[in-house]
Amino acid sequence: MQAIVFANRTGNELAPLNQQYCPALLPVANKALVEYTLEDLASAGVTDVKLVICSDAKKIESQLGNGQQWGLKIDYFLSKPEEQVNSVLSRMSINKDTQALVVRGDMLRSPCLGRFIEFASLMPSKFVHAKMSQRNPAMMMLPAGWKHHELMNWPLETKEVNHADSVAQLLHGECFYLDSLAAYVEASEYVINSRDFCVKGRAIATNNTKQHLIVEAQCQLPDLSKTDVYGAIGEFTKVSPKASLTEGVVVGEYCFIEDSTIQNSIILPNSYVGPQLSVNNKIISQDLMIDPQTNSWTRIEDPSLIAKSVQEPTQYNTLVQRAGLLILYVLLSPLLLTLFLCACINKPRKPIVTDTVVSNDNQPIKVHKFNIASPSFALLPQLWSAAKGDLNLFGASTQFQSKINSSTPYGVYGPVQLNFDETTPIEEVQMVEIEFEQANKPQYLVNLLQQQMNKANTDIVIKG
Structure with a gap:
């Protein structure tokens, strides 16, 4: 059986811990929160897991891997932060008749998935409405659960459903949403004192x-x-x-x-x-x-x-990269001068655009770009910020940093910088930034620049 595990919370209600952890990786008694659900799935006999993630996607995939340590096969699926369950499932193109377990992995519940699956399998046409300690434990079986997907959306709510096509199941144990710092402490205390969990x-x-x-x-x-x-x-x-x-x-x-x-x-x-x-x-x-x-x-x-308590990994490679960027900046100085003159001709009143952004050290800095149409050339002056270590060469866009809660470092170049402007919907920006965070950045941008050049070539008209 396949399980679809949602771990796409932003964790804003856990501030300031959300600055360092997404809810899925928040340690509860020295184990990432999502691992408790993965252990429960493995005990229930589930083998295939589709894990729905958003921010910190790269960290989650790095820590959990392919799921082999639990005897699972984990595939990852990117979503928008706290995207509704129905929207994600529709993008997965799941057959409406497919039998699958849908469960949240960014909350804590006593181990119960085996009992839930066994009970639901006895009446596949009925929606099994589970409750644990009078709360919604955020689990449902497809296909019967298609009509009740709102029970899985974050923030979770405990709702009654039409029992004409459903049956209730009361599960033994405790259920923690970890929707506040106090709730996080309560969950941690329960785990270290309960025999339900393996510490x-x-x-x-x-x-x-x-x-x-x-x-x-x-x-x-x-x-x-x-x-x-x-x-x-x-x-x-x-x-x-x-x-x-x-x-x-x-x-x-x-x-x-x-x-x-x-x-x-x-x-x-x-x-x-x-x-x-x-x-x-x-x-x-x-x-x-x-x-x-x-x-x-x-x-x-x-x-x-x-x-x-521990220092960051050696900064040797970072210093070498910054030195390389400084040399590149010097070598590009003739091109920079040429671009500046072009900007002066095209936009004599404002050849250079200056913005104040926040660096990767959370300090306000000034960044500059040429007032020309091509973003790849316009952003070249910001190589100086990368050489100083204020920005990465590749990373998230500084243009949207006030609207997106992300741990991704900011950079000079990225898909948002090269393709989008301030009119782009923030949801689209979020999805692209998440995808870029997981990608091989140099190769990703090479392909992107190649697509731009091919597009530009098709627009050239030669007049005879």
Whole structure:
């Protein structure tokens, strides 16, 4: 059986965590949220999965791969952010008689898909309307579910349906939408205390005999045998011998905690917690200190307090690229001068257009382009911004950055820069940017430029 898994939420309701994670990859007890659904599908005997994704598509595909680790075959399908289920299914060209499971993977539910599939298979002509803890667990079977696709759209709603052609199924367990920071903490607490879920690692001895502390490999921890602590600690994490962990604690992978007190808190991956801090009922994600109870947060600028725990991969290649772009900029200076003169002739009052945009370091910068028709030539002055490291050579368009919530780096060239203008519908821009994020960018743009040149050649008329 095929399963169609929707993981196309934007996560705006989880701000500021959406700056670092899309909901599908948000760690819950040190496991990406979507992995809980994939594990449930594998246990239910499903083998083929079509995963519907939008922003952070490249990260999702990199982390999940082809699904082999769960015994699944995962294919990816791009959608607009929070695109409605009916719209996505129609673009998939699914036969109306095809039997398939449709389920959301960007929320959390107790394992139940096996029971749901088994029950639905007993009455294939009936729509099985599932409920879990009086909530909509976001699952349906096709073809009976075609008329009820709105139950799968985000944000989820719990609606009653016409029971003339449906049957209700009450599923045991809990259901979490993770539609707020408080709901995220609640889901994490449930996972580390529930036997329904498998948390990665092994249990170690603590003073808490009722709840377990699950620890992954390659961790350096103090003696916790006399400590009343439970939760989960990710791999390659180091906790100082003088640090104190008490009550419910979840610490992600590659974290470093100095001589501080951590109580009832979540420390997300790659976070550093400095000495002499008392962290109680908080979420820490790199340089973000978040209070889920008041839904407030602060970005800490002092790296001795909290910060990203690991450095970025070596910057050697980046420096070489920037040096290469600088050399290219110098070599192109005669062409730049020629284009400037052409712009002065065609647009003498405004040969250069200047805009203020936000760089990849979130700093306002000035960018310039020639006021000429060809976008590929008009954007050449922005090679200087790429040489300085403010923009990438290839990336998302700066023109739409205020309208799109994307983690994709901004660049001088891309399909939007070469094809679209400010009148283009934002939905079309989003789809193209998502597709470009996953593509081999140089080859993608070479093909695009070749298409433009071929089109330009067909427009040339030779008069005799």
